[in-house]
Amino acid sequence: MGEFAFFNHHCLPFADKEQLNDLMPKFLRLCLRAGRCGLKTIIVDQNVDAHWFRIELTPGYYWQDWYSERALRDPLLREQAQAFRSISTRQPFFSPEELEAALLFDVEHSESKTSFSVLRAAVWHGSGIISFPTRQPWNKSPIMVHVQEMGDIGEIKIKANWVVNLYSLDVFDDVEQSLIAARHAAMRSGREIWENRNGLFPHLEFCGRAPDQLRTWSHRLSCLEQSRDAMRVLDVFADKWKRGEIHEYTHETLRRLGLAHRVSGESETCANDRRRVSAPRTPSLCSPG
Known part of the structure; x- marks a missing residue:
């Protein structure tokens, strides 16, 4: 994980508004700390609103609804939400050229055997993901995955890999120094x-x-x-x-x-x-x- 990370839309929706109101402020603080350590861009899937406001957080309830009802009424929360928007957002996970090259590449969550696009993108780009810890497996880090690639003679090669999942400040504390060291080394x-x-x-x-x-x-x-x-x-x-x-x-x-x-x-x-x-x-x- 360096100057960019992938937003994990698979962790949505929240179970209810109570869970949303508990986790959203923590998510904002996490992103702002990551931003101070060099995170410049959050990459979102092409099916996700790159401006955040139309991201559905609970059924029929969107980011813009939460912002109007909660953030605008709390000065600190409003300041954090506005600062969060200073982190640029782009999409999609793969450019057309990358998508074509990745056709023979897949990633599965090791336990559920499910293929999640965000894990595939993170492994392909050698980056990490940012999640709301709403449910398993998005409430632990790192996440073990199985990477499947086709070899030169058509055989399928499978290897284990790990994806850093930033879902809490405690996780960030564990990786902060390595992020800082990598950023400094680039100077x-x-x-x-x-x-x-x-x-x-x-x-x-x-x-x-x-x-x-x-x-x-x-x-x-x-x-x-x-x-x-x-x-x-x-x-x-x-x-x-x-x-x-x-x-x-x-x-x-x-x-x-x-x-x-x-x-x-x-x-x-x-x-x-x-x-x-x-x-x-x-x-x-x-x-x-």
Whole structure:
């Protein structure tokens, strides 16, 4: 799972409005967190409304009905629903070219032996799915599937595979760091990191010469990777500090969070920045050497 995931329409409809009102806010929070980790696009099946409003949630009751009756009356829920719409949506699961190539490819849920289009698309594209946990098998992750492919001489090859199913924040917690690591690894220049800093490191503020150094990075790639990894750890540290999970700075805390580089004190420029008087003192980082 990276910049896109597949919406699992097979998990609909909800059992009733009570289940809908319980799960929808959790679904929105899940998607927004995934968006901060790089999810840019949710791909929906061609039979699903790409604008969401005409998706039937319970018999005769649509997304637009829920939005009018629930979200518009709750400021927080309305804000979350509007932010969710900022994640782009496209369809279908397969382009015409991909669909033709996938004719000799099928995927079955390992237990029910049922072929679900969303699982087929997820395996084909090497991505994950996003579900409402309304019923089995959409309330567990990963989901085991059997992939059937036709070999060169016409024989059917069957192999097991797993599909990540984002259906709860607990599941997201389990995969979050791998998603962040994959997104960071895709950044191959200082300018890319700088231009994507708000998404990559939402809890960091860059001061002094850091912006110019990133935009004009001329050092070797290994140094950039070390700096990027250090910023990732600092971002996690700042988030935990804000949540009250960390109460004081220590070098050992950074090491526990995954920092593998030598740590020095703050630079004089950062230490004297008046904008940061009330903020936790942030260390500067050096490569080993």
